[in-house]
Amino acid sequence: MKTLSLRNFVVSFITLMTFWYIMSGFFDPIHSLMGVASVAGVMALNYQLRKHKYFEDEVDVLDELRYGRLMFYLLWMVMQIVLSGIQVAILIITPSLPVRQRMVRFKVDLPSAHAKMILGNSITLTPGTLTVDIHEDEFLVHSIDPKAYEGIVNDKMPREVLKLFTSEMHPVVSDVEIISDNENL
Amino acid sequence: MMTDIQIIFTVLFVIAGIFFLLVGSIGTIRLPDFYSRTHATSKSDTLGLLLIIAGLIIYEGFHVNSLKLLLILLFIALSNPIGSHALARAAYEANLKPLFKGTDKEKGNQA
Numbered sequence: 001m002k003t004l005s006l007r008n009f010v011v012s013f014i015t016l017m018t019f020w021y022i023m024s025g026f027f028d029p030i031h032s033l034m035g036v037a038s039v040a041g042v043m044a045l046n047y048q049l050r051k052h053k054y055f056e057d058e059v060d061v062l063d064e065l066r067y068g069r070l071m072f073y074l075l076w077m078v079m080q081i082v083l084s085g086i087q088v089a090i091l092i093i094t095p096s097l098p099v100r101q102r103m104v105r106f107k108v109d110l111p112s113a114h115a116k117m118i119l120g121n122s123i124t125l126t127p128g129t130l131t132v133d134i135h136e137d138e139f140l141v142h143s144i145d146p147k148a149y150e151g152i153v154n155d156k157m158p159r160e161v162l163k164l165f166t167s168e169m170h171p172v173v174s175d176v177e178i179i180s181d182n183e184n185l
Numbered sequence: 186m187m188t189d190i191q192i193i194f195t196v197l198f199v200i201a202g203i204f205f206l207l208v209g210s211i212g213t214i215r216l217p218d219f220y221s222r223t224h225a226t227s228k229s230d231t232l233g234l235l236l237i238i239a240g241l242i243i244y245e246g247f248h249v250n251s252l253k254l255l256l257i258l259l260f261i262a263l264s265n266p267i268g269s270h271a272l273a274r275a276a277y278e279a280n281l282k283p284l285f286k287g288t289d290k291e292k293g294n295q296a
Contacts, residue, residue: 027250037280085232092212099221099281124266127228142220182282
């Protein structure tokens with residue numbers, strides 16, 4: 001069990017209320033009142049869920065994120081997605097189909113589970129790489145082409161994720177192991 | 186004219202989106218094994234869908250509808266990687282090996 005702060009409630013109320021306004025498109029008092037009622041209902045239903053502690057080092061991700069960095073990260077991410085999307089598209093269209101699949105196993109040094117989640121999602125969202133398994137600090141990533149995992153192995157994307165949480169930089173990726181046959185998998 | 190520019194950008198984005206959707210479908214047929222097909226279906230399709238929705242947002246302009254489309258875009262971008270990760274992980278746990286170049290087809294897919 002963890003205690004929820006007042007700020008926590010205010011943030012989720014504002015978020016849900018914004019969601020209500022976007023979805024309904026009405027701004028008059030009657031609809032706003034209905035919105036407040038349903039938001040209260042949702043928050044009451046979610047209270048037990050939010051109070052529950054799922055794992056040991058659970059922290060409020062809203063306190064740790066650096067929001068200025070987040071905007072930059074999202075833009076950078078979109079650019080990465082488009083660039084590697086074009087790479088994969090070229091690979092698929094090429095008549096000889098030069099697929100060279102690799103599994104990449106590496107360890108990361110990130111501050112929290114949320115950071116690992118963001119890194120895992122970013123890897124999967126980037127075309128050409130796919131997070132297969134995350135166990136403790138160990139990532140297993142499937143890649144369709146050696147060009148696709150370059151950005152992970154040379155520590156570029158993991159560092160961007162680290163920058164979201166702290167300004168002190170240290171190498172994130174270690175113990176990179178590139179697997180290209182079934183015996184070592 | 187403002188609307189002309191809007192329409193030009195909409196058409197560009199939607200055509201790019203359709204292109205990536207098509208590439209995703211072609212990839213599903215052409216690629217050799219489960220893992221690489223996951224790449225084609227989930228990634229190229231996500232990119233295509235995101236581009237199409239981005240085009241529609243430009244078409245709508247500043248409007249409640251474009252905020253709704255933005256929400257769709259956000260949810261796709263959040264849920265798609267989780268879905269494909271779950272698929273790939275299930276395959277990995279079930280001992281499905283990727284088809285590395287040089288391994289023959291029967292051997293490559295066995296445990």
